[in-house]
Amino acid sequence: xxxxxxxxxxxxxxxxxxxxxxxxxxxxxxxxxxxxxxxxxxxxxxxxxxxxxxxxxxxxxxxxxxxxxxxxxxxxxxxxxxxxxxxxxxxxxxxxxxxxxxxxxxxxxxxxxx
Numbered sequence: 001x002x003x004x005x006x007x008x009x010x011x012x013x014x015x016x017x018x019x020x021x022x023x024x025x026x027x028x029x030x031x032x033x034x035x036x037x038x039x040x041x042x043x044x045x046x047x048x049x050x051x052x053x054x055x056x057x058x059x060x061x062x063x064x065x066x067x068x069x070x071x072x073x074x075x076x077x078x079x080x081x082x083x084x085x086x087x088x089x090x091x092x093x094x095x096x097x098x099x100x101x102x103x104x105x106x107x108x109x110x111x112x113x114x
Contacts, residue, residue: 002068006075008046008083012038016083023111027095029087030107036081043082043113045071053088063088063100070101077114084113 008016020033047067049060067086071078078084086104095103108114 001065002045002072002075006042006044007068008044008085012083013046013085016085020083020085021111023107025103025107025110027089027092027100028103028107029089030084030111031087032082032084032111032113034082038083042075042080043078043084046083046085048085048087049092050088053090054093059093063092066097066100067104070104074105074108074114078108079113082113084108084111 016031016033020031023030023032045068047064049063051060053063054060067088086107092100105114
């Protein structure tokens with residue numbers, strides 16, 4: 001799990017979604033926004049999993065934990081001063097850990113955060 005200093009607070013979500021850039025894959029959607037004033041060291045991340053993905057909170061939390069685990073492994077490669085919010089789509093429940101990891105990495109490369 002990522003430390004709380006590397007996670008985005010909910011109060012920043014509106015700003016990120018209004019001013020941020022978007023990128024998507026089959027099962028994920030990435031919104032990223034550069035803000036060097038707020039993010040002083042490293043980038044911050046969040047995973048948003050709606051009830052449309054799964055009605056069970058345990059499944060949504062599992063997907064969120066997987067995402068944070070994958071980002072933790074890539075954190076040294078990611079550029080600093082960014083907010084990045086991953087929004088999971090409905091098909092993401094069926095993804096294996098490796099497929100999920102590959103999609104996150106592809107999205108980060110596509111958006112030039114790596």
